[in-house]
Amino acid sequence: MSKASHNLPLHTPGSNAKIRTVDVVVIGGGIAGKACALGLAQLGLQTLEIAPDLGNLVPAPTGPQWGQRIYAFSPSTQKLLAHLQIWDALDHSRLQAVRDMRIFGDRGEQADQLHLSAFEAGTPQLAWIGESNLIEHTLDQAARFQNKLEQIADTVEKIETDADGVTLQLKNHSSIKALLVVAADGANSPTRASIGITASEESYSQSAVVANWNCTKAHLETAYQWFLPGGDIVAMLPLPNKQVSMVWSTCPENASDLLGLTQADWDKKLGLIADGAVTKQLGTLTLNSTPAAFPLRKIRAARFIGPEHNPKIALIGDAAHVMHPLAGQGLNLGLRDVSTLLNILSKRESFRSPNDLVLLRRYERQRQGDTSALLWVTDRLKKLFSDSSNTERHLRNFGLGFVNRSHFIKRRLIERALGDIDFE
Ligand SMILES: Cc1cc2nc3c(=O)[nH]c(=O)nc-3n(C[C@H](O)[C@H](O)[C@H](O)COP(=O)(O)OP(=O)(O)OC[C@H]3O[C@@H](n4cnc5c(N)ncnc54)[C@H](O)[C@@H]3O)c2cc1C
Numbered sequence: 319m320s321k322a323s324h325n326l327p328l329h330t331p332g333s334n335a336k337i338r339t340v341d342v343v344v345i346g347g348g349i350a351g352k353a354c355a356l357g358l359a360q361l362g363l364q365t366l367e368i369a370p371d372l373g374n375l376v377p378a379p380t381g382p383q384w385g386q387r388i389y390a391f392s393p394s395t396q397k398l399l400a401h402l403q404i405w406d407a408l409d410h411s412r413l414q415a416v417r418d419m420r421i422f423g424d425r426g427e428q429a430d431q432l433h434l435s436a437f438e439a440g441t442p443q444l445a446w447i448g449e450s451n452l453i454e455h456t457l458d459q460a461a462r463f464q465n466k467l468e469q470i471a472d473t474v475e476k477i478e479t480d481a482d483g484v485t486l487q488l489k490n491h492s493s494i495k496a497l498l499v500v501a502a503d504g505a506n507s508p509t510r511a512s513i514g515i516t517a518s519e520e521s522y523s524q525s526a527v528v529a530n531w532n533c534t535k536a537h538l539e540t541a542y543q544w545f546l547p548g549g550d551i552v553a554m555l556p557l558p559n560k561q562v563s564m565v566w567s568t569c570p571e572n573a574s575d576l577l578g579l580t581q582a583d584w585d586k587k588l589g590l591i592a593d594g595a596v597t598k599q600l601g602t603l604t605l606n607s608t609p610a611a612f613p614l615r616k617i618r619a620a621r622f623i624g625p626e627h628n629p630k631i632a633l634i635g636d637a638a639h640v641m642h643p644l645a646g647q648g649l650n651l652g653l654r655d656v657s658t659l660l661n662i663l664s665k666r667e668s669f670r671s672p673n674d675l676v677l678l679r680r681y682e683r684q685r686q687g688d689t690s691a692l693l694w695v696t697d698r699l700k701k702l703f704s705d706s707s708n709t710e711r712h713l714r715n716f717g718l719g720f721v722n723r724s725h726f727i728k729r730r731l732i733e734r735a736l737g738d739i740d741f742e
Pocket of ligand 1: 345346347348349350351368369370371388389390391472473474502503504505508526528565612613634635636637643646647648649650651652
């Protein structure tokens, strides 16, 4: 039987090392990895999750200061979390439903705006906003009570595939054999690289500065986004208790300047955005977190399963795709990978092993359309609003107003943002 070795370089364990056998290994301890590991264990598969940052329970967020990582969760994410018995266990006082989204063009004209409304879409809400550690904490708690799931704080150093499955060597010298490996090890996925899956990568030459604010005016359960001349994008996402979470995408130099601002500097800065539109909408904003910046890029793995000659590994989450946060969809897309994989494995024919090529190909096929469409739309929007030519400027602002007047296009946009996932 031929063996292919995929070096995540370094160490080779002693030849007498004992090999443990499980059904699935999930590599990665972010939300995608944790949700996937829990779901696989709930299917009855003996699952091992491995990541250096596992081991300690992520503390539940508490108190008036909110976490740095705030996400918009789409209804497809809500469905997955409900399916995993996580949604009802969340502290809902730390989740804000979004009923409206208002997106403004960069000419400052009243007509250049797009308004998406839950009422118009016939849905109770368009999304929820909440902290990353709220979800992670609850996933960790559920993992502790799931006897088919074990989490190990370690790093995978070597991966070998053969006809039966995958052998992993860990930094702690132990070896594990699994039928299937799920790589959820993030944008720089060492697993992706080690099994020879190439990825197209493009920097947006922008960083996202994130910060939370108390505001004096009600946010009206509305997520606001302003495209600014020059290519900056400022989003203000509603949080409970008259707070908002800002995501300001800007050039790296401006991002590092923003990180050093005092409250008085911010007062001036915020007052100038879109001719004062932010403060007009939300009132006076008082900083309620330590701002942080994240570099922005687009990544798409050439394949979502590998290695090519003998696929036994599936990529999910940022290991498969990374996008600009302007649509707030990166994690939601990654969790739709999880939902799809769980659906395929739960409905598999009784004669198929979890690493059956037909199942893996099904997974890859089903994830390609959603991924390509979202990556394309966010990328086009980002580039359309960065272009400084008058024609493009006219086109994009006219486009916003045009979409706003078309109920059909709006419904399709909302359907895409809600995501379409069902469990049986
Ligand atoms: C500013 C900003 C705002 C965003 N807002 C939103 C939003 O509103 N909504 C949304 O849906 N998405 C949003 N995103 C995208 C979202 O942050 C990511 O898509 C999501 O965090 C990816 O999760 P993940 O679990 O795939 O990867 P990660 O969270 O990156 O987790 C990767 C895991 O792999 C582990 N790992 C790495 N190397 C190894 C190794 N060798 N062995 C084992 N483990 C390893 C890491 O320790 C980590 O646990 C935003 C992104 C940015 C930058």
